[in-house]
Amino acid sequence: MKSNFLKLVLPAFAILLAVGLAFATEDKTILQIAHYYDTVDQEWKSATAEEGCGEDGENPCLYDGYQLYSAPNFGSIQLHKE
Numbered sequence: 001m002k003s004n005f006l007k008l009v010l011p012a013f014a015i016l017l018a019v020g021l022a023f024a025t026e027d028k029t030i031l032q033i034a035h036y037y038d039t040v041d042q043e044w045k046s047a048t049a050e051e052g053c054g055e056d057g058e059n060p061c062l063y064d065g066y067q068l069y070s071a072p073n074f075g076s077i078q079l080h081k082e
Contacts, residue, residue, distance in 0.1 A: 012080060014048075030051075031048050033048065034046070034047055034053065035071060036067060036068050036069065038066065044073075047065075047068065049068055052081040052082060053079040054080065058082065059082070060078065060079070
């Protein structure tokens with residue numbers, strides 16, 4: 001009885017475990033903090049950059065019409081996306 005039970009349950013458990021783990025993964029999006037100079041308040045503010053914003057690219061990454069930078073100063077890298 002014990003032998004038949006193990007022969008039936010263990011493979012079924014292994015299959016359920018494999019199927020469950022196959023769907024347990026997901027892509028994580030990495031949020032990038034960017035900075036922009038608010039001309040109204042005349043100060044640097046932080047915002048979350050869109051996915052794909054980085055050093056390379058043709059189109060500027062904007063937040064409410066302001067150019068995003070990698071650090072809170074104009075000498076830092078302007079962020080762009082493809």
